[in-house]
Amino acid sequence: MASVSNLGYLVLGVSDLDAWEHFAVDIIGLQAGQRVAGESLALRMDDYAQRLLLEKNDADDLLAAGWEFDTDEQLDAFVAHAAAAGVKVDEADAALTKRRRVGRLFTCLDPDGVAHEFFTRAERAPAHDMFRSKVLKSRFNTGRLGVGHFVAVPKSVERTDAFCKQVLGLKVSDYARGEMAPGVVLEIAFFHALTGRHHSMATAKVPFPFKKRIHHILVEAIDPNDVGLAYDRCTRANVPVAMELGHHPNDQMFSFYVQTPSGFALEFGSGGVVVDDDNWEVRQYAELSDWGHRHHPPARHEPRAGE
Numbered sequence: 001m002a003s004v005s006n007l008g009y010l011v012l013g014v015s016d017l018d019a020w021e022h023f024a025v026d027i028i029g030l031q032a033g034q035r036v037a038g039e040s041l042a043l044r045m046d047d048y049a050q051r052l053l054l055e056k057n058d059a060d061d062l063l064a065a066g067w068e069f070d071t072d073e074q075l076d077a078f079v080a081h082a083a084a085a086g087v088k089v090d091e092a093d094a095a096l097t098k099r100r101r102v103g104r105l106f107t108c109l110d111p112d113g114v115a116h117e118f119f120t121r122a123e124r125a126p127a128h129d130m131f132r133s134k135v136l137k138s139r140f141n142t143g144r145l146g147v148g149h150f151v152a153v154p155k156s157v158e159r160t161d162a163f164c165k166q167v168l169g170l171k172v173s174d175y176a177r178g179e180m181a182p183g184v185v186l187e188i189a190f191f192h193a194l195t196g197r198h199h200s201m202a203t204a205k206v207p208f209p210f211k212k213r214i215h216h217i218l219v220e221a222i223d224p225n226d227v228g229l230a231y232d233r234c235t236r237a238n239v240p241v242a243m244e245l246g247h248h249p250n251d252q253m254f255s256f257y258v259q260t261p262s263g264f265a266l267e268f269g270s271g272g273v274v275v276d277d278d279n280w281e282v283r284q285y286a287e288l289s290d291w292g293h294r295h296h297p298p299a300r301h302e303p304r305a306g307e
């Protein structure tokens with residue numbers, strides 16, 4: 001079966017584009033790309049023309065996950081496989097393909113109604129416009145590993161896990177079950193794509209009603225010092241910290257979590273492992289973090305005057 005290479009982009013529906021631009025560019029370290037005033041803002045993390053696409057939308061949630069294929073032949077084989085599995089996959093029209101800045105694009109919905117997009121030939125920024133972060137010491141860990149990851153909170157974890165495995169062709173990395181607060185147990189399944197980022201997507205079963213489609217997205221820096229530097233920028237700018245600095249035992253990510261202007265979290269990490277399928281054993285972890293990641297009560301992002 002033709003495999004997804006990696007999670008190449010995320011499309012987020014955000015109600016406040018200006019707050020997001022300040023958060024993403026000045027604090028997290030992405031670079032503003034193409035902008036359509038009042039409608040959308042592309043954010044860069046490397047030589048791709050866009051890695052996060054913010055679209056003005058009151059959902060304040062994930063709108064689409066963009067899965068990259070290495071060749072058109074692999075994309076065609078995947079689309080045929082998904083259709084044979086009973087999933088309605090549509091070829092995107094020229095306008096959507098242009099907005100995503102890719103060569104070819106197909107779309108489908110998962111069992112929760114979340115859009116998944118499948119593409120090849122992502123547009124790169126011109127050579128004279130190399131990626132520059134205002135604040136990063138190193139760079140983002142992207143390339144063949146893709147944009148990062150997202151953790152979905154589906155209405156039916158069982159149905160979405162089956163979609164991940166049987167339609168997307170992702171492989172299970174491991175499972176974790178642990179308390180995020182006393183008595184509040186979270187169960188997470190982690191899935192990786194062909195190029196091996198420990199997880200491009202995970203699904204979380206939470207024991208309470210959850211308003212968003214995602215718990216968080218992750219961006220990863222090469223240098224762990226960038227995690228500490230980003231943590232300092234967040235606390236200085238009064239961005240609510242959702243989870244303090246800590247470490248995950250499964251993907252080995254050293255990270256912290258902050259609340260984005262849309263309410264869901266962003267994990268800023270470094271040091272995540274890459275799965276080698278020939279030498280990988282799926283494990284069940286009994287804790288989500290082996291140190292740190294102390295949880296803060298959720299709070300609204302309220303930028304201070306002048307931010």
Ligand SMILES: [Fe+2]
Nearest residue numbers: 151216218267
């Ligand atoms: Fe994460």
